[in-house]
Amino acid sequence: MISSKPLDIPCSLQERKMLEKIALAAQDLGVPAFLIGGFVRDKLLGRRTKDMDIVCVGDGIALAHKVAESLGNKIPVSFFKTYGTAQVKYNDLEIEFVGARKESYRQESRNPEVTAGTLEDDQNRRDFTINAMAISLRDADYGTLIDPFDGISDLDNKLIRTPLAPAQTFSDDPLRMMRAIRFASQLQFTIDPVAFNAIKENADRIKIISQERITDELNKIMLSAKPSVGLDLLYKAGLLKIIFPQMVDLVGVEMYEGKGHKDNFYHTLQVIDNISAHTKDLWLRWAALLHDIGKPATKKFEPGHGWTFHGHDAVGGKMVPRIFSRLKLPMNEKMKLVKKLVELHLRPISLTKENITDSAIRRLLFDAGDDIEALMLLCEADITSKNKAKVKRYLENFELVRKRLKEVEEKDKIRNWQPPVTGEIIMETFGLNPGRVVGELKNAIREAILDGIIPNTYDAAYAYLLEKAGELNLSPVK
Structure with a gap:
């Protein structure tokens, strides 16, 4: 039997029943077992968690198998004999089992030499006091918090x-x-x-x-x-x-002739906090972190004007793949999204000025595609002025840009658009092989539509193709 004493941490009914099964399995095997680490910490903090860590003074893999057996339905056990660890998944719980251990380290490696140990040894090896707290699953003191380093006070403080x-x-x-x-x-x-x-x-x-x-x-x-x-x-x-040395390059303010620029490092930290208030998307947060990464390479003092960072958007965009590669971040569509947002992050700002043409709006829609909302979110996060009136004005301007984007998109359907006359049609019409001329004709059609010279229809695009081809002395094949 297990003591009826309540746990020293709040648990759901499912969690309590699971801990009771673990306690009974440990009792059957004659090994003291304890709930330890992050689950205890997060429950005391009122945070949601589904990962349980169980340490036993004995064979953790054997305990995992015993628990799985008690759950029935042939619950699988994933185990790693080399490390003496095992995992059982049941409903939405993930339970890790390991034998208590003692660790010693060599200077050149973080991989410890491990020997069997006591609960005290295991708590001593934990990284932080708030992660070293344990709940006993022994019959004699079931549910009791074992906290040798006063982690509970550290949680409070x-x-x-x-x-x-x-x-x-x-x-x-x-x-x-x-x-x-x-x-x-x-x-x-x-x-x-x-x-x-x-x-x-x-x-x-x-x-x-x-x-x-x-x-x-x-x-x-x-x-x-x-x-x-x-x-x-x-x-x-x-x-x-x-x-991440490129981030440190953003630190500091340089003064010249009494003029200084903002500290781009702390500006960037504010931008990532701003965007994080609106999205949990990791890659939009990376775009915020890297949006000004090209500024150190483009910083220049212009007499009579002050500090400039011309082209930092393009330079930053080129830096993104190298940074992702060095940090072992995914070199896939996620990287391409971050690169695109870094390259485009100044474009909506230019659209806040008066008399912006539909052509400029169409080009932004074409270049941003389905990422236009992410781009606008980044641009709004980039407003870090402490002047509330200025922030209000900038946000109102961006709302006007959003309105223009919506109007032009509804009228011209440019987002994710491809020219109605394709390269294949051009080659078939004039008997051409893939090459420079085909690319030039295709680009001419695209530019004409984006500039509003012709409507975004097949007939208009094909007629324009024949006109431009005639200038190159090309005739349709019969």
Whole structure:
């Protein structure tokens, strides 16, 4: 039997029943078992979670199989004998099982040498006090919180601390530096000053961590409710200049002849916070992060005018694939979206001026396609002025642009448009092979439609094709 004492954390009925099954299975095997880590932390914080971590003083894989057996219906167990870990998925719960262990590290690697250990050993090896709390599943003290490092107080005080000496904790596994900053960003917690100094002292150790793991943590920071918290901590800790030096190039204000430009790093952090208030899309947040990445390369002081960054949109767009490749981000449609938004982010601003032609609107619709709403969202996020009247005016101007975009799209159907006369039709009409002439004729038709010279119809486009072909002394084949 399991004690009727309630758990020290709030759980759903399904979760309580699962923990009781785990406790009974552990009792049958004669191994003490404990619920530990993120599930305990998040339940105490009132955050939603479905991942349970179970540590037992014994064979974690055997316990996983015993639990799966008790659930019936041939629940599969995924296990990794080398690491002594196993996973069981049941309904919407994902339960990880592992034997309690003790770890020791070598200077050149974050992969520890592991030996069997006690619950105390296992809690000692945890990264932060808030992740070292455990709930006993033993019959004698079922449901009791075991909190040797007073993680519960750190939750109350919104503090990130390490169970043991922070310098050793971060040197042993440098990825924990990224995790500390990620938790601070996700939870809006403060990193203990002693721990933060240890991160700064050990920042160079991040170089032994694989890029994939670094980027995984970086993406989790980017998905925080307020990504600027984590990004600013990465900068102040000295990690950002190692893992993402192009961002650090944005830092600072340069003065010349009494004129300075805004700090493009902190402007960028504000832009990503602005867009994050409206979307959880990771790639739109990356577009916000990279929208001004070309400014350091294009910065120039023009006497009588001040600082300029002409062409930073185009330069930034060219930088995007290199940055994605270096950070091991996906080199697919996601990268192309970010590149497109960086390249186009100044275009809607130019459309806020008076007397903008339908041609300019058509071209933006054509170039942006289905990403026009994402682009407008980025442009609105790019307004970071502290002058409320100015912000109001800019937002009203963007609303006028949205109205014009809608009107022209409804009239001309340009979004995701392809010219009605294709390259194949041109080659067939004039007996041409693929080449420069076909491209020139196709571009001429496209430009004529975008400029409003001819309507967006097949007949008008074909008639214009015959006219332009005649200028090149081309005649239709019979």
